[in-house]
Amino acid sequence: xxxxxxxxxxxxSPLGPREYIYITIGLALVTLVELALSYSDLSAGPLxxxxxxxxxxxxxxxxxxxxxxxFESRIFTQMFMFGLLLGSAILLALIALFWNDPSDAxxxxxxxxxxxxDEAHQLFLDTERLV
Amino acid sequence: xxxxxxxxxxxxxxxxxDNRMLLMWIFxxxxxxxxxxxxxxxxxxxxxxxxxxxxxxxxDIPLTSASTFVxxxxxxxxxxxxxxxxxxxxxxxxxxxxxxxxxGLVFLGFQVFEFKTFADEGLTLSTNQFGAxxxxxxxxxxxxxxxxxLYLSSILFGSMRRNGLGKDGGTHVEIVGLYWHFVDxxxxxxxxVVYLIP
Numbered sequence: 001x002x003x004x005x006x007x008x009x010x011x012x013s014p015l016g017p018r019e020y021i022y023i024t025i026g027l028a029l030v031t032l033v034e035l036a037l038s039y040s041d042l043s044a045g046p047l048x049x050x051x052x053x054x055x056x057x058x059x060x061x062x063x064x065x066x067x068x069x070x071f072e073s074r075i076f077t078q079m080f081m082f083g084l085l086l087g088s089a090i091l092l093a094l095i096a097l098f099w100n101d102p103s104d105a106x107x108x109x110x111x112x113x114x115x116x117x118d119e120a121h122q123l124f125l126d127t128e129r130l131v
Numbered sequence: 132x133x134x135x136x137x138x139x140x141x142x143x144x145x146x147x148x149d150n151r152m153l154l155m156w157i158f159x160x161x162x163x164x165x166x167x168x169x170x171x172x173x174x175x176x177x178x179x180x181x182x183x184x185x186x187x188x189x190x191d192i193p194l195t196s197a198s199t200f201v202x203x204x205x206x207x208x209x210x211x212x213x214x215x216x217x218x219x220x221x222x223x224x225x226x227x228x229x230x231x232x233x234x235g236l237v238f239l240g241f242q243v244f245e246f247k248t249f250a251d252e253g254l255t256l257s258t259n260q261f262g263a264x265x266x267x268x269x270x271x272x273x274x275x276x277x278x279x280x281l282y283l284s285s286i287l288f289g290s291m292r293r294n295g296l297g298k299d300g301g302t303h304v305e306i307v308g309l310y311w312h313f314v315d316x317x318x319x320x321x322x323x324v325v326y327l328i329p
Binding site for chain 2: 017028034038044048062068072088091094099
């Protein structure tokens with residue numbers, strides 16, 4: 001009986017097409033805000049923080065409402081959160097272990113513009129020799 | 132009870148949830164580890180390139196924004212397909228599934244165009260660290276979209292049979308919907324981390 005009750009519940013998301021339209025418009029608007037911010041004059045640090053927060057908000061909305069996780073059994077949430085947290089931990093651990101200052105790779109030099117391929121290649125060979 | 136469930140072809144685990152749904156959620160959890168590793172690899176490698184092109188040389192943000200919008204719309208049509216399947220509206224389900232498939236194909240078209248443009252500008256898998264990590268990350272995501280399109284197509288063709296998807300049709304569509312929305316949320320992260328954050 002409990003199983004039947006759950007089956008009823010899982011197929012009974014309270015959201016309908018109208019709500020889904022509102023959610024989609026909201027997600028599209030957040031995407032537009034992200035796009036506008038990426039063209040703004042904000043410095044890299046605050047910009048990255050704001051973009052990550054907005055992206056996380058979109059992520060949560062899609063998982064909770066489009067994937068119905070909010071209305072489903074808690075075991076699904078636990079399974080997914082386990083993978084998500086472990087994946088996030090791997091991401092942070094790898095970055096903490098291997099992150100380098102990009103300028104280190106070139107010994108503090110700037111890469112030449114794209115049209116100067118030969119110059120770029122020479123810089124690459126010089127750097128190889130240094131290594 | 133067990134015999135009755137078997138007779139009706141039920142797929143419920145002792146936890147009281149549908150086995151197939153549980154399996155898909157576990158699969159998606161494992162995919163989080165996969166994409167987490169790829170995204171961190173991209174972040175580590177993108178600033179390590181010793182030759183151009185670099186991201187600022189090749190990225191076309193308006194174009195990628197358009198493909199992001201298409202994928203977002205396909206998530207909307209997917210959720211309508213699930214709604215149609217669960218509320219006995221087969222025509223709505225089929226139309227929404229078809230729209231989702233088209234959205235996925237358009238997204239793949241954008242990606243092929245982007246890859247071709249990058250290759251023309253000198254960025255390939257072996258050009259530099261940025262190229263290697265970028266193509267692997269977005270390529271694997273594109274592969275997931277391709278698999279999703281095939282999965283959606285199989286469900287759509289299944290629904291066109293005389294018996295349709297059977298009495299579990301709603302669950303079948305909901306499971307493919309989970310996969311499709313996951314592909315969408317992975318792109319939400321990739322779009323922000325790869326394209327928008329400087």
